[in-house]
Amino acid sequence: MNSRWRTRIFFAAAIGFAWIYFLGVKNLPPWGDYRGIYGQMISAVSVHERHATDAVNAIDYDYRGFDTLGEEFILFASVLGAMLLLRRPERPETTTPPEKGLSDAVKVSAAVAFSVLVIFGIYISTHGQLTPGGGFQGGVILASASMLIYIAENFSVFKRITSHPAVEVLEALGAGFYAVIGLVPLVLAEPFLTNWLPLGTTGNVFSSGTIAAISASVGIEVTAGFLLLGYTYLEDIIAKTGEEQNE
Amino acid sequence: MMWFRILLLLLVAVSALGVVLTRSVTSQILALSFYGLLLAVMFLVFQAPDVALSQITVGAVALPLMVMLAQAKMKNRGTKRRNERNHS
Numbered sequence: 001m002n003s004r005w006r007t008r009i010f011f012a013a014a015i016g017f018a019w020i021y022f023l024g025v026k027n028l029p030p031w032g033d034y035r036g037i038y039g040q041m042i043s044a045v046s047v048h049e050r051h052a053t054d055a056v057n058a059i060d061y062d063y064r065g066f067d068t069l070g071e072e073f074i075l076f077a078s079v080l081g082a083m084l085l086l087r088r089p090e091r092p093e094t095t096t097p098p099e100k101g102l103s104d105a106v107k108v109s110a111a112v113a114f115s116v117l118v119i120f121g122i123y124i125s126t127h128g129q130l131t132p133g134g135g136f137q138g139g140v141i142l143a144s145a146s147m148l149i150y151i152a153e154n155f156s157v158f159k160r161i162t163s164h165p166a167v168e169v170l171e172a173l174g175a176g177f178y179a180v181i182g183l184v185p186l187v188l189a190e191p192f193l194t195n196w197l198p199l200g201t202t203g204n205v206f207s208s209g210t211i212a213a214i215s216a217s218v219g220i221e222v223t224a225g226f227l228l229l230g231y232t233y234l235e236d237i238i239a240k241t242g243e244e245q246n247e
Numbered sequence: 248m249m250w251f252r253i254l255l256l257l258l259v260a261v262s263a264l265g266v267v268l269t270r271s272v273t274s275q276i277l278a279l280s281f282y283g284l285l286l287a288v289m290f291l292v293f294q295a296p297d298v299a300l301s302q303i304t305v306g307a308v309a310l311p312l313m314v315m316l317a318q319a320k321m322k323n324r325g326t327k328r329r330n331e332r333n334h335s
Contacts, residue, residue, distance in 0.1 A: 057297070124300070133297070136301065137301055140304035236320055240323040
């Protein structure tokens, strides 16, 4: 097959694709004209029924809470899988390479950014029921703050924080807590994941019942999961660089 | 606002093309992160702040970080193997 034939086949396929694409977008509703009945229904009832002002999180953690439970366990399983694949068979005392030592300006700004990130991450994971956000986003923000420890201090400080046994326990607890919150209604003879906690006043942090609780537990799970993932990768890389320098 | 939206959509398309056309892996990761950030802005402008937040955390932070760490790991393995070959 020479290049001319290849061009011809490409153009034939491109024309076919363009035609199908045109058919697909021809009758799209105009901008802002939303026709999803389910979405309109939820945004109409979520404040009244669940005292949650953010309808997206009301769907994520309550109305379709079962799907999110599955997603959370996907994350749990993938963190577990990555740790299993990257495990180091013998764990010699990691020979950390001599720290290069960044400038003081970098260290100070990293420390400032770290505190801001931690507060922002906690805010995002605890205010999911009121404003956009929620446990997942907040958890990733909190975990990415740990990378700043690595920048501001050095790997041994980073290791002391992220390889703490409590991180693994917290990850499991965060994942398990979601399931437990969902299982409690079964004891009360209600369907799985029924919102059984008091709903509180709309607009307060402690409102919307299980939505806030599940959001917080997802936040803990995601934070711990990403900390473990980051540590596993970085440890492997740094241990190898250390070995090379010692050779 | 209409023009801003059109411009933003074009920018997203161009930067997606940029990610594909970048050949060096390290620069591609940075381009990917920038593209993720642009996507987040687009979601925000199109009134989906929840999706925008998820996009920032996953598309602009978590994914590039994971790819970068994986790349560093592979590079390490590569240099080690090369060193072994040179020694023997």
